Amino acid sequence: MKVSARKRFVELSHPIRVAFGTLLGLDVVEVSLDHTGFTGRGECCPMAIYGQSASQTLAEIAKIAPAIEAGDVDRAVLQRVLPANAARNALDCAFWDLEAKVTGRTVWDIAGLARPASIPSDVTIGILSPEETFEAASSLEAPTMIKLKLGGERDIECLRAVRAARPDTPLFVDVNAGWTLERLNQLAPILADAGVSMIEQPLPPGDDALLDGYTGAVPLCADESCHDRSDLQRLQGRFAHINIKLDKTGGLTEALALAQAGREQNFGLMVGCMLATGLAIAPAYMIGSLCDVVDLDAPLIVKRPEDAGVRHDGRCLHAFERSLWG
Structure with missing residues (x-):
């Protein structure tokens, strides 16, 4: 077994503003596991909001690489020796891909899941002026669902701009921990009147207990408050939904387990995903097949067409090909 890792910058097609800053692109780390002629x-995508960076992730991978190459760490052992973070995600997904190639089975067969040809996916509108928000919403072609980023200075005006352009489109908002309990x-009530179905992460994760006053x-x-199964008990009674992201769960293995446990706990x-190419969207698509809400619109916002990897037509995300992953 040979472990390789590299960092590269994935650029967005346009800047996107969220509550914690404006994104032009992000570093991703790609891992390869070479074994018996298969890769x-x-x-x-390590994120600073979780105290992670690409250089730190590369260092974590380099540290554990000798044990993987010696055959002492497989996918099961990986869950115990690395925390639920970006480094474990890249390695875990590489193990899934390698197993599929070595055995000739698909990742769907290995996971025991049915493969849908497509899944409905939302389209995200970042924090803009109300006028720009109206224009962005109007330009969409019959979206299945819209996610509106809030946490700016003119949240309600932007909300009303979306509803003026798209009065009937299912809509939820994502605050990225940008509000206080008072503002929430x-x-x-205004969001409820506008038909908003869900508010994603209104407060910082350290303030979860304050939601008892919601x-x-x-x-x-x-x-941001939900990483893996260990968080579920703390979230009970405060959140109705959880957003599963592989960079938070530390890979597809824990993401599948979290989906099952989350469903069992109602x-x-x-x-969702961080900024991603098709290589990361593919395993997230598998989780999407189990979810009520799919927020995997990264293929629409990456600048390089070859980074998209998986086709998003503005309404649905279409199944990935095995030549990409799995």
Whole structure:
């Protein structure tokens, strides 16, 4: 077994503003596992908001690489020796891909899942001016669902701009931990009146206990507050939904387990991603096949067409090819 890893910058087609800053692109780390003439690949996107960087991730991979190459660490052992983070995600997904290639089975068969030809996926609108928000919403071609980023200075005006352009399109909002409890309680009734179905991560994860004072009727979704199964007990009674991202779960293995545990504990399931190429969207697509809400629109916002990897037609994300992954 040979372990290789590299960093590269994935550029966005246009800047996207969210509550914690404006993104022009992000570093991703790609991992390759070469074994008996086969190569398994995985990708992660380390984020500073989780205290991770590409250089740190490369160092973690380099540290564990000798044990993997010696055959002492496989996918099962990996879950115990690395925390749930970006480095483990890239390695875990590479192990899945390698197993599929070595055995001649698909990742769907290995996971025991049915492969849908496509899954409905949302389209994201970042924090813009109300006028720009109206223009962005108007330009969409019959989207299945819209995710509106909030946490700016003119949240309600932007919300109303979306509804003016798309009065009937299913809509939820993502605050990226940009509000206080006071602002959440103040705005929730307005969001409810606008038909918003869900508020994603309104408060910083360290303030989860404050949500015991939430008085609104719009269900909440845990994103930054939910990494793996160990978080579920703390989220009970505060969030109705969880957002599963492989860079938070530390890979597809834990993501599948989290989806099962979340469903058993009556959470609604959502799948999301960091900035990603098709190599990371492919395993997330598998989780999307189990979810109520699919937020995998990265193929629409990467600048290089070859980075998309998986086709998103503005309404649905279409199944990945085995030549890409799995």
